[in-house]
Amino acid sequence: MGFFLETVIGGLMSGMLYALVALGFVLIFKASGVFNFAQGAMVLIAALAMARLSGWIDAWLGGASPVLANLLAFALAALFMWLVAVLVERLVLRHLVNQEATTLLMATIGISYFLDGIGQILFGSSVYSIDVGMPKDPVIIMDAMFDGGVMVNLEDLTAAVVAAVLVAVLAFFFQYTTVGRALRAVADDHQAAQSVGIPLNRIWVVVWTVAGLVALVTGIVWGSKFGVQFTLSTAALRALPVVILGGLTSVPGAIVGGLIIGVGEKLSEVYLGPYVGGGIEIWFAYVLSLVFLLFRPQGLFGEKIIDRV
Template sequence: MGFFLETLFGGLMVGMLYSLIALGFVLIYKASGVFNFAQGAMVLLAALAMARFAEWYPKWFGFDNLILANVLAFATAMVLMVAVAWIIERLVLSRLVNQEGITLLMATLGITYFLDGAGQTLFGNDIYTINVGMPKEPLLVMQDTFQGGLLLSQEDLIAAVVAAALVLLLALFFQKTATGRALRAVADDHQAAQSIGIPLSRIWVIVWSVAGFVALVAGIIWGSKLGVQFSLSLVALKALPVVILGGLTSVPGAIIGGLLIGVGEKLSEIYIGPLLGGGIEIWFAYVLALLFLLVRPQGLFGEKIIDRV
């Protein structure tokens, strides 16, 4: 029972991180109606900026304070992501208002390659580290309840708490604020939103900035765990099954989908993997997403589309 709970908790914590990345996809889709393939590149660019500025600032200004370096690096990386959001709106989105979804989709693919190239040009292509002080040692709990106790990763636990808090704040932002309601209106119909005075340019800058903030937090967490390298953008691919499972338009769906896939991956790798020769954690999420596409294409919490003829 103790080993099962360790696996379950590990899956829940990883699932929260998947949910965090999936939120970036949901945010952009809710505001523009397009699936943003650039989210992985945004995570990578934000993580590179955080890692490199945290390394550069002590050298430039001659101080040796990890907290100050991280605060300055975080602020600078956030400014960079807002600047990226503004550039994307000015040079891409503003010229594609009311275009077909496939046009916007191809635009995000172009943005992906641009951000990948810009990150390599600005920050280099080595493997970098992010040290935000998260403990690496495992935590032993419930020793009196289970023999040997439960061994949990402190780093994963802290990351899951941060991700959960951010998810809650974003859910409240969408449901309780005027800007959040404006974002939903823009997602439903660009022309109707413009006709009632909602400025598309400002809304798109806001939503891409928020998605950039989410990418920055996700990049810091994953960069701290795995190191900052260009394969980090592939981590975002794990968020694709999450949004398919939860629904492209649902913030709660991103949370539930992430948790289900995180737990499913861990449990299947431990209990089913040995029967199939291992490696099930790599493809489990995509097979689950495929099954959902067959029986419920809109996901668990997505809006069902009804065409009237």
């Protein structure tokens, strides 16, 4: 029983990491109706900015205050992601107002490759580390209940808490703020939103800035755990099944989908893998998302679209 709980907890923690990436997809789609294929590149360039800026500032301070260096680096990296949002709106999105969804999707693919390239130019292509003080050592819990106890990774637990806080803040932002309601109106109909005085260009800057901040937090968590390297941009591919499962328009759905996939991957690999030669963890999420596309394409919490003619 202790091993089973340890596997489940490990799956929950992995699922929260997936959910952090999925939040960026959901945020932009919910607010603008655009599937942002560049979210992985945004996580990468945000993590690169944080890693390099913290290193430069720490060297400038002579290593006297790593905490101050991290705080300044986070503020500058957030400013950098706001600049990215402004450039994306000015150079791309404002020229594609009321275009088809396919056109906007192709634009985000172009943005993805551009961010990959500019990240390498500005910050280099080496593997960097991020140290923001997240605990690395695992702890043993429930040792009185189970022989040997249950091992929990504190770093993953910290990531889970961060993801939960982000979901709460974003849910409040969309439901109870004027800007959040304006974002939902823009997602429903660009022309109608403009006709009632909602400034589309300003709204898109806001949503891409918020998505950039989510990408920054995600990049810090992933970079602290795995290091910052260019393969980080492919983390978005791991989050696609999470988005399909939870629903493209649901912020809580990103978390629930991540948890389901994280636990499902671990349990299937541990208990079914030995019978089929292993490797289930690699394709489990994609098979599960395919099943949902066949029987519930809007996901668990997504909005079902009904067209009336």
